[in-house]
Amino acid sequence: xxxxxxxxxxxxxxxxxLVLLALPANLRSSKNWFRGIALVVGIVDLVFALMVxxxxxxxxxxxxxxxxxxxxxxxxxxxYVGVDGLSVAMVLMGAIVVLSGVLISWNIExxxxxxxSYLLFLGSSVLGVFSSxxxxxxxxxxxxxxxxxYLMIVMWGYPKTREYGGMKLTLYLxxxxxxxxxxxxxxxxxxxxxxxxxxELEKAGFxxxxxxxxxxxxxxxxxVLGGIFPFHSWAPDGHVAAPTAVSMLLxxxxxxxxxxxxxxxxxxxxxxxxxxWSWAILALATINVVYGALIAMVQRDFKYVIGFSSVSHMxxxxxxxxxxxxxxxxxxxxxxxxxxIMTALFFAIVGMVYDRAHTRDIDSLGGLFRFMPWAGVGFxxxxxxxxxxxxxxxxIAELPIFMGVWQVAPWVAVIGILGVVITTxxxxxxxxxxxxxxLPEGLKGKISDISWLDKVTISMLSMIVIAIGCFPALxxxxxxxxxxxxxxxxxxx
Amino acid sequence: xxxxxxxxxRALVAILPEIGxxxxxGLVLAVDLIWRSHPCRFLGTLTVIGLxxxxxxxxxxxxxxxxxxxxxxxxxxxxxxxxxxxLLFLSGALLTVLFTTESEFLCQRGEFFALLLISTFGxxxxxxxxxxxxxxxxxxxxxxxxxxxxxxxxxxxxxVESGIKYMLFGAVTSTVxxxxxxxxxxxxxxTNMYQLAEKLHIGAISPSLMGAxxxxxxxxxxxxxxxxPFHFWAPDVYEGAPSSVAGFLSTxxxxxxxxxxxxxxxxxxxxxxTAWSVLVAVLSAASMLIGNFLxxxxxxxxxxxxxxxxxxxxxxLIGVASDSILGNSAAIxxxxxxxxxxxxxxxxxxxxxxxxxxxxxxxxxxxxxRNPGMALVLMSTMLSLAxxxxxxxxxxxxxxxxxxxxxxxxxxxxxxxxxxxxxxxYYLVVLKVIYLYRSPNDQQPLSxxxxxxxxxxxxxxxxxxxxxxxxxWLSWSSLAGAAFSIY
Numbered sequence: 001x002x003x004x005x006x007x008x009x010x011x012x013x014x015x016x017x018l019v020l021l022a023l024p025a026n027l028r029s030s031k032n033w034f035r036g037i038a039l040v041v042g043i044v045d046l047v048f049a050l051m052v053x054x055x056x057x058x059x060x061x062x063x064x065x066x067x068x069x070x071x072x073x074x075x076x077x078x079x080y081v082g083v084d085g086l087s088v089a090m091v092l093m094g095a096i097v098v099l100s101g102v103l104i105s106w107n108i109e110x111x112x113x114x115x116x117s118y119l120l121f122l123g124s125s126v127l128g129v130f131s132s133x134x135x136x137x138x139x140x141x142x143x144x145x146x147x148x149x150y151l152m153i154v155m156w157g158y159p160k161t162r163e164y165g166g167m168k169l170t171l172y173l174x175x176x177x178x179x180x181x182x183x184x185x186x187x188x189x190x191x192x193x194x195x196x197x198x199x200e201l202e203k204a205g206f207x208x209x210x211x212x213x214x215x216x217x218x219x220x221x222x223x224v225l226g227g228i229f230p231f232h233s234w235a236p237d238g239h240v241a242a243p244t245a246v247s248m249l250l251x252x253x254x255x256x257x258x259x260x261x262x263x264x265x266x267x268x269x270x271x272x273x274x275x276x277w278s279w280a281i282l283a284l285a286t287i288n289v290v291y292g293a294l295i296a297m298v299q300r301d302f303k304y305v306i307g308f309s310s311v312s313h314m315x316x317x318x319x320x321x322x323x324x325x326x327x328x329x330x331x332x333x334x335x336x337x338x339x340x341i342m343t344a345l346f347f348a349i350v351g352m353v354y355d356r357a358h359t360r361d362i363d364s365l366g367g368l369f370r371f372m373p374w375a376g377v378g379f380x381x382x383x384x385x386x387x388x389x390x391x392x393x394x395x396i397a398e399l400p401i402f403m404g405v406w407q408v409a410p411w412v413a414v415i416g417i418l419g420v421v422i423t424t425x426x427x428x429x430x431x432x433x434x435x436x437x438x439l440p441e442g443l444k445g446k447i448s449d450i451s452w453l454d455k456v457t458i459s460m461l462s463m464i465v466i467a468i469g470c471f472p473a474l475x476x477x478x479x480x481x482x483x484x485x486x487x488x489x490x491x492x493x
Numbered sequence: 494x495x496x497x498x499x500x501x502x503r504a505l506v507a508i509l510p511e512i513g514x515x516x517x518x519g520l521v522l523a524v525d526l527i528w529r530s531h532p533c534r535f536l537g538t539l540t541v542i543g544l545x546x547x548x549x550x551x552x553x554x555x556x557x558x559x560x561x562x563x564x565x566x567x568x569x570x571x572x573x574x575x576x577x578x579x580l581l582f583l584s585g586a587l588l589t590v591l592f593t594t595e596s597e598f599l600c601q602r603g604e605f606f607a608l609l610l611i612s613t614f615g616x617x618x619x620x621x622x623x624x625x626x627x628x629x630x631x632x633x634x635x636x637x638x639x640x641x642x643x644x645x646x647x648x649x650x651x652x653v654e655s656g657i658k659y660m661l662f663g664a665v666t667s668t669v670x671x672x673x674x675x676x677x678x679x680x681x682x683x684t685n686m687y688q689l690a691e692k693l694h695i696g697a698i699s700p701s702l703m704g705a706x707x708x709x710x711x712x713x714x715x716x717x718x719x720x721x722p723f724h725f726w727a728p729d730v731y732e733g734a735p736s737s738v739a740g741f742l743s744t745x746x747x748x749x750x751x752x753x754x755x756x757x758x759x760x761x762x763x764x765x766x767t768a769w770s771v772l773v774a775v776l777s778a779a780s781m782l783i784g785n786f787l788x789x790x791x792x793x794x795x796x797x798x799x800x801x802x803x804x805x806x807x808x809x810l811i812g813v814a815s816d817s818i819l820g821n822s823a824a825i826x827x828x829x830x831x832x833x834x835x836x837x838x839x840x841x842x843x844x845x846x847x848x849x850x851x852x853x854x855x856x857x858x859x860x861x862x863r864n865p866g867m868a869l870v871l872m873s874t875m876l877s878l879a880x881x882x883x884x885x886x887x888x889x890x891x892x893x894x895x896x897x898x899x900x901x902x903x904x905x906x907x908x909x910x911x912x913x914x915x916x917x918x919y920y921l922v923v924l925k926v927i928y929l930y931r932s933p934n935d936q937q938p939l940s941x942x943x944x945x946x947x948x949x950x951x952x953x954x955x956x957x958x959x960x961x962x963x964x965x966w967l968s969w970s971s972l973a974g975a976a977f978s979i980y
Contacts (some may be wrong), residue, residue, distance in 0.1 A: 021869065071963065072967060074964065074967055075967070134890075140887070141882070143883070144879055146879075147924070150921055150924065153512055154929045167921060170921060172918050173912060178911070179907075181891070181894065184908050185894055185906065186898055
């Protein structure tokens with residue numbers, strides 16, 4: 001039997017998280033154990049994710065690394081994992097961000113045992129969703145993330161807003177997932193196939209009417225987690241309230257989980273519904289892009305800028321989905337990866353700045369580049385990705401999206417480009433005001449350089465976005481092979 | 494319909510667990526009288542051992558055959574539903590006893606355990622009854638000991654109030670129910686549910702009268718399951734009663750109400766199922782909404798759990814309203830998961846309440862520092878109640894929503910989903926208090942005794958197993974769900 005590599009990747013963090021909770025909390029050297037275990041798990045998962053990514057056969061396409069076992073045969077539920085070209089990229093991105101989350105939280109003082117344990121649960125949840133080929137199992141892992149998210153925000157978050165932000169985020173996301181759950185059950189009973197197997201359900205051939213009724217519910221339910229307007233307001237509040245590693249995971253990976261599930265369940269199972277409603281998604285997503293960018297522009301809080309930039313960038317992913325054509329979907333897939341890494345990098349650096357300056361007010365920051373050049377360079381790189389500069393992964397992602405949307409609605413492309421221009425403006429403004437200029441009086445003597453682990457994290461994330469940007473062939477063919485399958489379901493091209 | 498009447502020997506074996514319960518109750522009382530100065534743990538241990546023996550006997554000998562059997566002159570029907578609910582009640586009683594074994598005041602009282610056993614005896618009979626008179630007798634056998642148990646702490650005004658309130662409500666609702674039964678007898682000349690269905694089938698009674706009968710009957714069951722609008726007793730009774738009794742009330746007693754509700758509706762009134770399905774759906778919607786909304790602002794954890802249990806009754810009623818095998822199985826699965834979950838929750842409440850002398854939510858601040866294990870158990874119960882994966886509650890919710898959608902009650906499924914969101918709020922507030930908030934004395938450890946640990950570990954394992962290894966338990970529930978009646 002082949003080594004069950006995906007299951008291993010999903011359950012390793014889960015088991016490690018449980019082991020962590022079982023370890024005694026009060027020993028002197030125990031913190032080293034906690035973070036050591038988390039680090040090992042993070043590295044092992046990343047290595048496996050790389051193995052899966054590079055051994056995925058793009059020439060064959062389709063779902064690979066399949067593993068299947070009966071779970072609840074009465075209801076047609078099975079444990080069924082596998083990856084296609086799109087999810088293999090998501091799994092890799094998830095593993096990268098989980099590992100960087102561990103590295104960035106290396107020196108956490110408050111209850112490290114619980115922190116790393118919940119972080120690993122979150123990792124298990126996202127990897128589980130990305131590789132689920134069973135609808136029940138997808139929800140199982142999806143909702144597994146509820147309590148780690150909440151507890152991590154309220155226990156280690158920003159004291160002033162953590163209770164509000166954590167509760168808001170958790171309720172929004174749970175609301176989305178419950179609504180989507182009802183839709184998923186309707187899909188199950190509507191298909192008459194008595195199976196939760198996504199591959200079977202793809203072929204169920206739902207009536208057009210059924211698809212039109214249920215598509216909005218399922219899509220919006222998941223897209224709440226993707227930050228779709230007008231259900232996006234949890235994102236900035238939640239991201240700002242969360243501790244650095246959790247912001248990285250939430251904005252970097254969890255938002256992709258939402259978008260990914262919206263694609264996998266809503267668009268792929270109900271393609272006619274998607275065609276019928278694509279104009280609405282396009283409209284909402286365009287508001288996301290422009291409105292998110294405009295709000296980011298006027299923020300005075302460093303972290304809120306990045307929080308709203310996530311809303312804006314996720315809008316591009318959703319625009320890509322709504323085009324329902326090859327370029328748009330390819331771009332959306334690339335953007336999910338690119339934004340995941342980029343926003344993790346952003347939040348990591350915001351966290352480093354806050355840890356030193358103890359303020360996130362842009363007006364009281366400045367001149368940090370001299371003291372923490374690595375962070376400055378990393379931020380600029382993330383900013384360039386975010387603006388869609390050629391040579392960085394953002395360009396490879398955003399260009400196809402705009403090519404795709406031009407074919408279906410040129411005016412959206414024009415408005416969307418406006419969003420990119422605003423993005424450029426606020427990124428440049430923030431870079432100038434935070435990293436250049438003079439160090440304010442209040443910060444003199446407080447700012448030290450970042451640790452070598454932080455530098456490792458920044459370099460790792462930066463190198464990935466540059467590598468993808470310079471060599472799109474590393475990723476585009478893989479994602480394309482996943483998109484091909486979606487296009488077949490959409491019935492054309 | 495297949496009516497098969499067993500021989501006396503077979504009939505005696507079939508009610509072996511019930512016989513065992515009565516003997517055990519007598520034994521506990523007698524031992525308590527003879528040996529006055531027994532150590533605290535003694536009576537509880539005796540009861541636990543006795544219940545384990547009874548559980549074993551029930552599993553080994555009192556299994557129903559492939560076909561349901563009528564026993565004792567058709568007042569009882571041994572089928573999968575009765576069998577599984579009996580096991581459920583016995584497990585509930587077992588855990589409740591474990592959680593009282595070390596309780597200083599209760600452990601000296603033989604009558605406490607005896608009453609608990611008699612009440613369990615009544616529940617088991619309720620699950621088996623096939624005759625309305627048997628239903629009523631079993632109903633009272635279940636309730637009367639519970640009135641006493643709720644008011645057991647005679648030095649505590651709240652407990653006494655709780656007992657009296659529970660008794661008044663119980664007396665009124667069971668009288669109304671009995672009135673409904675008398676109507677049924679008057680119309681049909683029989684009290685046997687399974688013959689009733691045939692008599693009512695001819696169309697002798699006008700639909701409106703039938704509706705009135707169903708309404709009268711549902712009052713009694715609605716009280717037992719604490720569904721809106723018969724829920725007013727629940728918060729006060731749970732708050733005043735000893736925590737372990739409150740746990741028992743909210744789980745085993747509720748399950749007993751459900752089994753008889755499902756049986757009476759399905760068996761006696763199959764031809765008006767569309768009507769009662771709507772009625773149950775309305776009760777379900779009202780229970781979920783009112784339970785959850787009132788729970789949002791509770792500051793006392795026992796009251797919070799009481800309102801949560803009203804809302805949980807609403808979710809379970811979704812399964813009943815669906816009127817299908819899947820619906821019944823879903824309700825039963827939910828009840829099983831809920832039993833272990835809520836018993837564990839009340840057990841933790843009992844420990845903390847005893848140690849800190851308070852059931853206010855504020856007293857739980859810093860619990861995760863005082864005793865991480867206990868905090869973890871409480872977190873598991875809250876997550877299971879909220880329907881988060883890895884715990885049985887998730888599967889239960891999924892199944893009831895699924896049943897509703899299958900039965901074209903999509904509005905009810907959506908309402909249930911919306912209510913889960915509401916409910917998550919107050920469950921998360923509990924988590925926030927135990928994990929985030931500090932109390933001045935949170936370095937002071939809080940310990941719990943051995944039987945408590947055993948009970949809690951059993952509950953948590955049960956919750957996780959119900960939430961992950963789903964298939965076998967679902968088969969059980971489906972067997973039980975299909976056994977009530979003819980589909």
